[in-house]
Amino acid sequence: MLASRKRASSPVEADQKKPREKARTRPNPKEAVKKDVGTCSMDKKQIGDRVKAALALNKYALNRTVINLQIDTAFFRTFFVDNDKLSKPVSITPTEFDDTSPVVVVEFSHHQAAELLGVSKEIEQMPKFPSREMLNAPIGLTEVEQLNDLTSQVDTLESLLRDIYPRLDVLSSQLVDQTLKEIRSRTPLPQSNPAVPNLPTLLPSHTWQVNPSLSFTDASLGSPFGTAEYTDEDYNRDDKVQAMGFVGEHSEMAWLYRLKRDLDQDSFPPIEETPGRPAISSVNYFQDDSDLLLPDTIDFTHWPPQHLADNLVDAYFYAVHPAFPIFGKVTFLHQYRSFYSNPNLRPGKRWLALLNLVFAIATRYAVLTDQLQPDQDDHQTFFARAWSLSVGKVALLDHPDLQQVQVEGLAAFYLLSIGQVNRSWRIIGIAIRSAVTMGLNLRSESESVPQFSKEIRYRLWWALFMLDTVLCEMTGRPLSMREIFYTTPLPAPFQEEDFRDDRVVQLITRQEIRGAFVTSLLPNSTLTPLQDGVSRKHPPQLGFSQRKREIRTPQALVESQAPSLTPNTSLYFLYAVDLAHLLRETINILYAPRATRLSRREIETAISTFNDRADDWLSHLPAEFNFATPNTNVAQPFTQQSASLAFRFYATKLIITQPSLRLCQSSTEPRSPGATCDDMATICVQTACQMLDLLPESADTYWLYSIAPWWCVLHNIMQSTTILLVELFTRTHLGTAKATSLIQRVQKATRWLNEMSAKDPSSQRAWSVCTDILSRHGLKFWP
Known part of the structure; x- marks a missing residue:
């Protein structure tokens, strides 16, 4: 580098030396100005174009946009030194210059640039720009137009990305996040507008990315849409508050209390709340503050007559099982008939608890529909037996098995049906933990488990999923399971009796075929590929059985199975699960405390x-x-x-x-x-x-x-x-x-x-x- 500087001057340098040699005669400065103005490297119009280029980037301007201009000395002295109407530049390089200096580098502030164009009022309202380097190179009118076009394209692409982002699968959304992170690292945001942490990427696959430049400056103030990251209630104050528990923003009780509070405060005179009473409990209509009346002595040998038991079992499978298939119908009915036909049969405690819960739920349903028989036990008695057999006291300390998960799920449903929502929410949490302990949140590849049993277990998981969704919606509380931690295949849209059919087995045992089939039924599902085995980047747009299916992967086998699918309660359950996924994603994005950001x-x-x-x-x-x-x-x-x-x-x-x-x-x-x-x-x-x-x-x-x-x-x-x-x-x-x-x-x-x-x-x-x-x-x- 040093050696190269001793070589002969370049043609440009040679041309610049000639005027300097003639300048030794020290001519009149005014004559020098007249001579050099016409040949300076940048005239006033070019300066104006340069400033317009900076203004074209006004969407991203800094607190003080600095425009670097290389200007001939004479031009600089004429327009900026001797002109009292313009403020002085921010800096001048070199700091000491005379008429022999060929070029002066001048930095103009944002407001000085405005003075050159006479648009000072407009420039005062401009936002900030993150990169000074973008303004260092000379820019002409053509570049200004290009920048305008590029800005418009960026806006369009940004809008498009916002629209399609929620529909991306997990891998695609992670790729978008990583790309945006790299872009931000190359072009950091200004210090005056700090980035706000994004929502956790652990949300479901269709997460909503936080835009740091649009976030609230003080998240503690809460969101204008109602989401709060704090509570002003003491939920340990007394028994009534403990019974009600926390009520979140997506519960209608929170909406109703807010309305009641505002109306009471706006009335004249204002209506005061009852001293010592928790505010939101004034609109609580559930029964958690009522004790569960369980008898002290329970006869475990007493069972309803078979004709009453048959009615209760039929009522259960009509009113509950289609929406919450917690256990297999075929297997249960076989065990139930064996129990009543063989007095010497001694089932385990957990199966007896399961049967009592079926009786309890069916009896509760009979009360609501006026179908209760005169000589029939009440639902509290059946529940008390089940609780003593396999739910309460020591039973919760035992390690769970499949029947224990089913018992806990049914217990949660029964408590929900009688208005004990807080207790039900707690029990469903236990049931989900027991299910995860049994690995029900994952797809089973075990060769020792028959496909029929796998499908029953899959349905048990999704039944708990549905019950958890309902309870979290009612209480306004967080969801008990996260999508990224389960890969359980979606429930097969076939009746349980068909699970041993060869064609159905062939369809549901191969994940890629099963996934393609489910995709044909739910072409725009909110579910991720982890559940259905196929990508949804280009899902086939298919209807139901009225139209021919055109599944590409693997097409022949899927088409051969399509005619065998007729509307049934299992298909209904599949659509219900799909809708529940959308509701859960909504709660995670719109109502989680971090939504305040x-x-x-x-x-x-x-x-x-x-x-x-x-x-x-x-x-x-x-x-x-x-x-x-x-x-x-x-x-x-x-x-x-x-x-x-x-x-x-x-x-x-x-x-x-x-x-x-x-x-x-x-x-x-x-x-x-x-x-x-x-x-x-x-x-x-x-x-x-x-x-x-x-x-x-x-x-x-x-x-x-x-x-x-x-x-x-x-x-x-x-x-x-x-x-x-x-x-x-x-x-x-x-x-x-x-x-x-x-x-x-x-x-x-x-x-x-x-x-x-x-x-x-x-x-x-x-x-x-x-x-x-x-x-x-x-x-x-x-x-």
């Missing part, structure tokens, strides 16, 4: 995306289960399954869109009529109306408990009623058609709650909570 734009985009995916799920529902567009030409043998999917679908949509309703309720920011938040809030209210429209105008509890998901229908009615009350009291003007429609539906809901109160104490409490709010604050709607 998401910006309003990101939340709105996530809500819109989840809502579209819910609608897409509905569009692929087979006609036999489709509740939105009933087909009069199709028989209705699956009315119960269709109603169950309807309530689950509308409940999912309410949880997706409820944050938008809350923001529109509380926000004072002006919004355009077509704003995403307003659109989603409208959909939320419409969904609540659609859910209540599922109920006949005349309250009929037999129809309700026979057709609807009886174990959680009260929760669903309270979800929709709460949304309508929020809309009525916060966004509706008295005397409008909208007010009239909302009032009619609220009245319908209270009629149903009142009718349900005759058989269900939880319904009676729910009716009291709603009528209390209406009596205090609804007189203007009911004069």
Whole structure:
């Protein structure tokens, strides 16, 4: 390097030396200026173009954009030194210069650049730019236009990435995350806008990435959509608070309490809460504060007569098993018949506990549907036997086996059915831990386990999955299992009796064929390839049995099996699991405490995306289960399954869109009529109306408990009623058609709650909570 500098001067250097030799005569400076202005390397127009290029990047500007310009000395002296109207440059290189200096490097600040163009007002409002180096090279008008085009392309690609990111599989989403991380490492963000940690990548495959540049500056203030990362309740205060437990933001009790609190505070005079009583417990309508009355002495040798037992078992398989296949029907019925036909048979305690839980749940269902026999034991007695045999006391210290997992799952369901939601939530957590202990969260490749048994175990896992989803939705608490930790294949859409059929066995034993088949049924499923064995990058767009399937992998075998699949309760369960996945992903993204770090734009985009995916799920529902567009030409043998999917679908949509309703309720920011938040809030209210429209105008509890998901229908009615009350009291003007429609539906809901109160104490409490709010604050709607 040093040697090369001693060589002959370059032609450019030689040309620069000649003027310096002539300059020794020290001519008049004014004459030098006149002589050199016309030949300087950058004139005023070029400087303006250079500044425009910087302004074209205004979307990413710094606190002080610095523009480096190489200017001939004479030009610099004429326009910047002798011009009193312009402020002095930030720096000049060299610091000591005279007329013999060929070139002066000048740094102009952002505001000085604005002075050159006369746009100082506009430049003061510009955002910041992360990279000074991008402005160091000369830029012309052509480059300005290119930068504008590139900026527009980046915006388009960014929007596209946001749209498709939730639909990516695990590997693709990780690749996107890694690529963005590398880009950020090459172009760091400014110090004045620190990045906020992203949501954990341990969320389901379709995670929503936090954009650091759009995040709230103070996450402790909470999200405007209602998610909180703190609690202001002491849940250890007394027995009632402990019985209720924590209630999270995706529970309708949290929505209802917030409305009640705001209405009480806005009333005149303000209504004070009862001293010493936990705030949210004032709207708690469950029964956890009621003791479980278990008899001290239990006769383990007493069993119902077989004709009563047969009725209870039939009722269980009608009312529970299709939605929660916790054990195999074929195996259980064989064992049950052997037990009653052979008095000398002595089953194990866990099987006896299982049978008692079946009797307890069926008896509870018989109470609701007015089918209880006069000489029949009550459901508490059956549950007490089961609890003593295999749930309570020492039994929980034993190592679990498959029957113990089934017993714990049924115990959780029974507690849910009688309104003991907090206790049920705790027991389902134990059941899931027992299931993981047994490895049920993973696909079985054991050669010692028959395929029939594998399928029963898969269904047990998904039954626990469904029960956990319902309980977390009702309590507003976190989910008990994470998607990245289970690879259990999705439930096969065939009846249990068909699992020994050769063609069915051939289809479900090979994972790639099974995955392709499930993909044909759920072409836009929210599930990951780990569950179905195939990638969803290009899923085949197929309908149900009415259309020919065109599965590419492996096509021949899948097509040969397609005609054998007819609508059945197992297919219903598959679609229910798929919808539950979407609900769980929604809870993880919109309601987890870390959602407070998401910006309003990101939340709105996530809500819109989840809502579209819910609608897409509905569009692929087979006609036999489709509740939105009933087909009069199709028989209705699956009315119960269709109603169950309807309530689950509308409940999912309410949880997706409820944050938008809350923001529109509380926000004072002006919004355009077509704003995403307003659109989603409208959909939320419409969904609540659609859910209540599922109920006949005349309250009929037999129809309700026979057709609807009886174990959680009260929760669903309270979800929709709460949304309508929020809309009525916060966004509706008295005397409008909208007010009239909302009032009619609220009245319908209270009629149903009142009718349900005759058989269900939880319904009676729910009716009291709603009528209390209406009596205090609804007189203007009911004069």
